[in-house]
Amino acid sequence: MKTRLILVDDHAVVREALKQLLDAEPDLDVIGTADCGEAGLALAHRTRPDLVLLDISLPDADGLDLIASFLEHDSDTRVVMLSMHAEPEYAAAAVQRGACGLIPKSDSPASFLETLRHVAAGGTLHVDAGLSPRERDVLGELARGASNEEAAQALGLQPKTVEGYCQQLMQRLDVHTRVGLIHYARRIGL
Amino acid sequence: MVLADDHALVRAGVKALLASHGIDVVAEAGDGRALLREVRQHRPDVAVVDVSMPLLDGIEAARRIASWSPSTRVVVLTMHDDERFMARAMNAGVWAYVAKDEAIDRLVDAVHRVASGKRCLPENIEPLDDPLTTREREVLQLICEGKQNSDIAHIMSRSVNTVRAHRARLMRKLGVTSATELLNVAEKRGLLT
Numbered sequence: 001m002k003t004r005l006i007l008v009d010d011h012a013v014v015r016e017a018l019k020q021l022l023d024a025e026p027d028l029d030v031i032g033t034a035d036c037g038e039a040g041l042a043l044a045h046r047t048r049p050d051l052v053l054l055d056i057s058l059p060d061a062d063g064l065d066l067i068a069s070f071l072e073h074d075s076d077t078r079v080v081m082l083s084m085h086a087e088p089e090y091a092a093a094a095v096q097r098g099a100c101g102l103i104p105k106s107d108s109p110a111s112f113l114e115t116l117r118h119v120a121a122g123g124t125l126h127v128d129a130g131l132s133p134r135e136r137d138v139l140g141e142l143a144r145g146a147s148n149e150e151a152a153q154a155l156g157l158q159p160k161t162v163e164g165y166c167q168q169l170m171q172r173l174d175v176h177t178r179v180g181l182i183h184y185a186r187r188i189g190l
Numbered sequence: 191m192v193l194a195d196d197h198a199l200v201r202a203g204v205k206a207l208l209a210s211h212g213i214d215v216v217a218e219a220g221d222g223r224a225l226l227r228e229v230r231q232h233r234p235d236v237a238v239v240d241v242s243m244p245l246l247d248g249i250e251a252a253r254r255i256a257s258w259s260p261s262t263r264v265v266v267l268t269m270h271d272d273e274r275f276m277a278r279a280m281n282a283g284v285w286a287y288v289a290k291d292e293a294i295d296r297l298v299d300a301v302h303r304v305a306s307g308k309r310c311l312p313e314n315i316e317p318l319d320d321p322l323t324t325r326e327r328e329v330l331q332l333i334c335e336g337k338q339n340s341d342i343a344h345i346m347s348r349s350v351n352t353v354r355a356h357r358a359r360l361m362r363k364l365g366v367t368s369a370t371e372l373l374n375v376a377e378k379r380g381l382l383t
Contacts (some may be wrong), residue, residue: 106197173336
């Protein structure tokens with residue numbers, strides 16, 4: 001039985017590219033596409049797809065916030081997020097909000113299809129825990145331009161502890177300088 | 191032609207779509223440096239390049255390509271509707287500029303026109319007074335990606351001293367004294383894609 005999918009992404013190039021990949025698969029059927037959250041929800045309402053492929057950054061809404069709306073409307077629908085970024089943050093947040101997983105656009109086509117089939121068959125993606133709340137706090141301070149001392153004061157920690165978090169984050173995120181961490185923090189919207 | 195985009199999924203779909211329009215993608219790349227290697231090897235007629243890629247952004251890659259493989263015409267693909275990028279792209283010798291929220295037909299059209307020798311660029315873009323040289327921009331991107339001088343030297347195939355010199359010069363030009371200030375100014379001035 002074919003899995004019926006809809007694609008929601010504001011970039012036509014992305015929608016067309018993904019549709020092209022999916023059209024080649026006999027068991028996956030793209031029944032519609034939408035370029036924003038509102039159109040996506042309307043489409044889901046009309047067509048009741050098995051699976052919704054939803055981009056995290058849409059012009060009219062935060063993809064993460066939309067997950068609940070899709071599920072509320074039809075609790076059998078499975079939502080898979082699409083993201084420009086592969087950072088574990090997004091995957092953890094998506095699953096927490098009710099998505100079955102997240103596929104970064106940097107994934108290979110083979111991995112993409114495997115994930116979709118896994119979810120269509122009832123599976124969910126196992127995701128990394130993502131950043132701990134404290135790690136997010138420290139990154140948040142760095143994003144604001146705080147020094148270790150300033151961050152420590154703001155968070156009620158010792159400067160040495162903040163330094164420890166920075167080292168830990170650099171290793172986990174494969175970023176080798178403090179500036180790289182700041183850039184990362186700003187990129188993920190902190 | 192050669193196709194460069196760091197989103198493998200999008201790249202694969204675009205490749206298949208272009209093939210269905212009779213456009214042959216002979217090589218692909220997931221970052222700016224890999225793109226330069228592929229262009230050097232294949233000398234394609236056209237390169238379709240995403241503006242934001244790791245290690246070397248699409249516009250700087252286009253600039254390099256324009257200088258040593260001028261028969262390769264670059265079409266940039268971008269999410270940004272930002273005039274600053276357009277001006278930079280034009281300065282870099284790009285032949286066409288297509289936004290990702292436009293349909294593939296627009297990209298196919300641009301590739302065909304560019305291949306037949308026509309540029310498709312907007313008419314009334316202000317020329318940009320670019321403060322940085324291409325090498326300085328390359329170093330800037332790598333610093334912001336969190337690379338240390340030794341890594342930057344390795345990626346750019348230059349000595350660490352050369353990297354330090356570029357770094358010092360670019361910081362002086364932007365009027366900053368620390369890497370953090372550098373990041374702030376670069377972000378504010380739209381120097382990072």
